[in-house]
Amino acid sequence: xxxxxxxxxxxxxxxxxxxxxxxxxxxxxxxxxxxxxxxxxxxxxxxxxxxxxxxxxxxxxxxxxxxxxxxxxxxxxxxxxxxxxxxxxxxxxxxxxxxxxxxxxxxxxxxxxxxxxxxxxxxxxxxxxxxxxxxxxxxxxxxxxxxxxxxxxxxxxxxxxxxxxxxxxxxxxxxxxxxxxxxxxxxxxxxxxxxxxxxxxxxxxxxxxxxxxxxxxxxxxxxxxxxxxxxxxxxxxxxxxxxxxxxxxxxxxxxxxxxxxxxxxxxxxxxxxxxxxxxxxxxxxxxxxxxxxxxxxxxxxxxxxxxxxxxxxxxxxxxxxxxxxxxxxxxxxxxxxxxxxxxxxxxxxxxxxxxxxxxxxxxxxxxxxxxxxxxxxxxxxxxxxxxxxxxxxxxxxxxxxxxxxxxxxxxxxxxx
Amino acid sequence: xxxxxxxxxxxxxxxxxxxxxxxxxxxxxxxxxxxxxxxxxxxxxxxxxxxxxxxxxxxxxxxxxxxxxxxxxxxxxxxxxxxxxxxxxxxxxxxx
Ligand SMILES: Cc1cc2nc3c(=O)[nH]c(=O)nc-3n(C[C@H](O)[C@H](O)[C@H](O)COP(=O)(O)OP(=O)(O)OC[C@H]3O[C@@H](n4cnc5c(N)ncnc54)[C@H](O)[C@@H]3O)c2cc1C
Ligand SMILES: [Zn+2]
Numbered sequence: 001x002x003x004x005x006x007x008x009x010x011x012x013x014x015x016x017x018x019x020x021x022x023x024x025x026x027x028x029x030x031x032x033x034x035x036x037x038x039x040x041x042x043x044x045x046x047x048x049x050x051x052x053x054x055x056x057x058x059x060x061x062x063x064x065x066x067x068x069x070x071x072x073x074x075x076x077x078x079x080x081x082x083x084x085x086x087x088x089x090x091x092x093x094x095x096x097x098x099x100x101x102x103x104x105x106x107x108x109x110x111x112x113x114x115x116x117x118x119x120x121x122x123x124x125x126x127x128x129x130x131x132x133x134x135x136x137x138x139x140x141x142x143x144x145x146x147x148x149x150x151x152x153x154x155x156x157x158x159x160x161x162x163x164x165x166x167x168x169x170x171x172x173x174x175x176x177x178x179x180x181x182x183x184x185x186x187x188x189x190x191x192x193x194x195x196x197x198x199x200x201x202x203x204x205x206x207x208x209x210x211x212x213x214x215x216x217x218x219x220x221x222x223x224x225x226x227x228x229x230x231x232x233x234x235x236x237x238x239x240x241x242x243x244x245x246x247x248x249x250x251x252x253x254x255x256x257x258x259x260x261x262x263x264x265x266x267x268x269x270x271x272x273x274x275x276x277x278x279x280x281x282x283x284x285x286x287x288x289x290x291x292x293x294x295x296x297x298x299x300x301x302x303x304x305x306x307x308x309x310x311x312x313x314x315x316x317x318x319x320x321x322x323x324x325x326x327x328x329x330x331x332x333x334x335x336x337x338x339x340x341x342x343x344x345x346x347x348x349x350x351x352x353x354x355x356x357x358x359x360x361x362x363x364x365x366x367x368x369x370x371x372x373x374x375x376x377x378x379x380x381x382x383x384x385x386x387x388x389x390x391x392x393x394x395x396x397x398x399x400x401x402x403x404x405x406x407x408x409x410x411x412x413x414x415x416x
Numbered sequence: 417x418x419x420x421x422x423x424x425x426x427x428x429x430x431x432x433x434x435x436x437x438x439x440x441x442x443x444x445x446x447x448x449x450x451x452x453x454x455x456x457x458x459x460x461x462x463x464x465x466x467x468x469x470x471x472x473x474x475x476x477x478x479x480x481x482x483x484x485x486x487x488x489x490x491x492x493x494x495x496x497x498x499x500x501x502x503x504x505x506x507x508x509x510x511x512x
Contacts, residue, residue, distance in 0.1 A: 240461035251457040253436065254486070299434040300486045302463040307417045307489070309430045342457045399453035411456050414434055 003107055022187055023067075023194035028201045028226050032060045034381055035219055035228035037206045037242060039063025041072035041182075041367065042359055043234035044189035044200070045374020046381070048106070051196035053375065054382035059198045060228075061190075062221060064205035068186035071236045072367065074336035076259050076291050078272050078283065079368040080117040080177030081142050084133045087392030087404040088345065089140045094389045095372030096142075096176060102371060108188030110180050111286060116271035117177030118147070118155060120321075122166045126276050130172040137174070145173045156273055160323050166277035168321075179272065179283055185370060209246045215354040216246065232357040232381050234373075237302070237337030239360035246353055250360060251342040251398050253413040255296045256335040257364045258306040260314065262328040264288030273321075280317035289331060292318060296340065296364060298414040306335040338364055344416030345404035348376050348386070349395040357381050358395060363416060417489050422496055423476040431474035438467040438481045438500065463487045469497065 001007060001020050011018050034050060036043045039061045051057040063069075079099055081092035098105075099112050121127045127146075134144035145151075148170045153161060161168045190200050201223070208220035210227060218227035235242045240252050265288050274281040282292040294314035297306045311333065318325045341347065341361030346369065351358050359377045362369060376390035386393075397403055398411075409415040417429040436459070443455045464487055470480045479497035484490070 238463075240459070241463055244460070249454075249458040249460060251459070253459055253461050254463075299484075300436070300461065300466055300468065301489070302487045303489055307429060309428070342459075398457040399450060413436070 003109070022191040023200050026060070026199035026201050028060060028062070028204060028221065028223050029199065031218070031227040032199070033058040033229045034232060035059070035226055035230075036061045036232045036234055037219065038070070038233065038235040039067045039186075039190070039200060039202065040070040040234060040236050041185050041189065041370040042236070042362070042373045042377065043232075044186060044193055045370050046232060046234055046359065046377045047198045047200075048189050048193040048196070049375045049378035050382060051193060051198055054378055056378075056382050057197040059193075060226065061193070061198060061200050062204045062206055062219070062226070063200070063202050064222075066202050067190050067200065068183050071336045071338065072186045072370070073183050074259065074334060075182055075367040076281070076283070076293050077179040077182045077285075077367065078117065078177070078281070079180050080174055080272075081368070082117065082119070082133065082137060082144065082172065082174045082177065083406060084136045085404055085406055088406060089136065089142065091372055091376070091389045091393075092368065093140060093142050094375070095369050098371030098375065099180060100176075102180075102188070106188045106192035108184060108191060110184040110188050112178070112180045113286075114176050114178040115283070116155075116173055116175045117274070118152065118171045118173045118271055119274045120152065120159075120171045120276045121169050122277045123169065127169060134172050143174055143176050145175070147171045147173055155270065158268075158324055159273070159321055163320060166275075166320060171276075177272065179285075180367075181286075182367060189374070206242060207245070209356070216356040228355075230355050230357065230381050232359060232377060234359040234377065236362060236366070237339055239339045239358070243351075243358070243360075246351070246356060248351060248353070250347075250358075252339045252361055253300050253342075254302055254337050255298065255340045255414060256301040256303060256306050257293065257296045257338055258310055258314070258333060258335045259291065259293040260333045261285070261331050262290040262292075262325075263331050265290065265328075275317050275321045278313075278317035278320065280314060280321060282318065282322070290325070290328065296338070296414065297335075302337050304335050304337055338362070338366075340413035340416060342398060342411045342413055343403035343405045344407055344409070344413075346373070346393050347395050348373065348380060348390045348393040350380065350384070351395065419470060419480070419482060419491060420494050421472050421475055421478070421480065422494060423478060424472065427472070427475055431472060432470045433473050435469040435471065438469045438497075441504075465492060
């Protein structure tokens with residue numbers, strides 16, 4: 001079914017059983033041109049762009065659980081392109097442009113909401129760093145505005161401007177940044193890929209690889225072997241484990257990131273606000289809950305739940321920035337497992353094994369990358385050449401010294 | 417999470433800082449570039465028991481090697497990094 005104002009109105013007047021499933025629950029076929037491992041946002045987007053941009057529709061997406069159960073459904077939904085380093089700026093801006101026309105492209109309401117992302121600064125040095133970042137963005141045609149204290153006060157009057165330790169001096173605003181409904185991104189790409197013939201296979205875990213010499217020619221799964229011309233890995237927090245099945249070691253550690261939602265409130269905060277003096281960021285969902293988070297737990301973990309010290313730290317940062325938060329009740333909190341790469345930047349590249357391609361290392365910032373990641377990974381798989389916007393995301397950049405370290409922290413995943 | 421420090425007893429994880437996989441050993445001075453890149457950047461990253469380095473910054477300030485299950489946070493063993501290094505040198509046949 002295609003969505004339009006007319007189809008919505010017509011179905012609203014009929015009984016609800018006229019709605020049809022958004023994608024087929026496909027059973028795996030014995031062979032495909034391309035198998036994508038991982039039915040998160042990146043895997044589904046890859047399959048969609050393979051079919052739409054590159055005419056490769058004999059594709060399966062294999063998901064060990066259910067679509068949207070991974071990080072695509074666990075993140076805090078923030079999208080932005082306020083990066084500074086040359087390898088990153090064009091990629092994240094391509095992603096922002098794809099977000100801006102996503103709903104028309106896939107005929108699905110993903111609630112793309114460009115409500116603005118505001119990064120606060122609290123010291124002269126931080127202001128200078130943000131001025132530099134904003135200039136780098138504008139040089140690449142990305143929107144950025146440096147606000148002073150009064151500019152911030154107009155947008156977010158409820159912040160603690162007189163905090164003695166971390167006075168709010170101003171902020172870097174990207175108005176085109178904002179939020180996107182994360183579940184709808186997974187569902188929308190799944191539906192659009194399915195409509196172009198892609199098989200979306202849920203409850204199908206990849207447990208090994210079919211090999212012919214050094215070439216990968218398919219996968220072993222809990223639903224039997226599946227042959228494939230090419231295999232693309234998009235397993236987010238579990239990339240190391242899937243790659244290990246092929247004998248590969250990656251420059252990645254898995255760490256947990258937690259997120260929090262408050263009770264529902266009337267509209268209170270317009271955009272996304274991040275605290276520059278500690279790790280805390282907050283926005284309000286369309287249901288009214290404040291959505292916020294902070295640091296990763298900082299040690300290797302696949303537990304998909306965090307520990308209390310980080311919760312305490314996030315709440316302390318939140319209170320320092322916005323004392324009114326103390327009046328709210330916390331409704332839910334959860335954790336997700338992320339691929340923290342050794343330089344904090346992603347990897348989209350072929351592997352040393354013929355037929356095996358890698359999309360990994362998205363850290364805590366991969367949701368915003370979903371459309372561009374899908375497009376660039378599809379380009380790499382279909383053409384055997386990197387997409388120009390993702391040409392820096394090489395697997396060998398660590399050995400060759402071309403790391404992309406936005407934070408300048410060195411090979412310390414827990415500090416990125 | 418609490419880490420049982422051999423010197424200080426079980427202490428809150430907040431007292432410690434983390435340095436990652438303890439098996440990533442410093443390569444020899446004349447090691448190849450590939451071996452250096454591997455030691456600095458590549459990790460096994462297992463879901464299960466993991467030997468890792470923790471520094472007891474707010475306690476005895478010793479470096480520890482903690483064997484922790486990354487799938488459930490259970491801690492199986494803790495030894496000082498000094499003891500772990502001595503054991504490694506012994507198995508490598510080093511003269512001390
Ligand atoms: C709490 C939290 C907040 C975040 N906030 C933001 C944010 O505000 N903005 C932002 O840009 N990013 C954010 N991120 C990061 C972002 O969510 C991730 O980087 C991104 O979603 C990862 O890509 P994905 O959607 O494809 O991953 P996933 O949805 O995790 O997809 C990977 C899939 O692979 C499947 N899989 C794994 N192993 C196998 C196997 N062997 N066989 C078959 N399937 C397998 C998994 O089940 C999973 O569904 C956040 C992350 C977390 C955890
Ligand atoms: Zn101690």
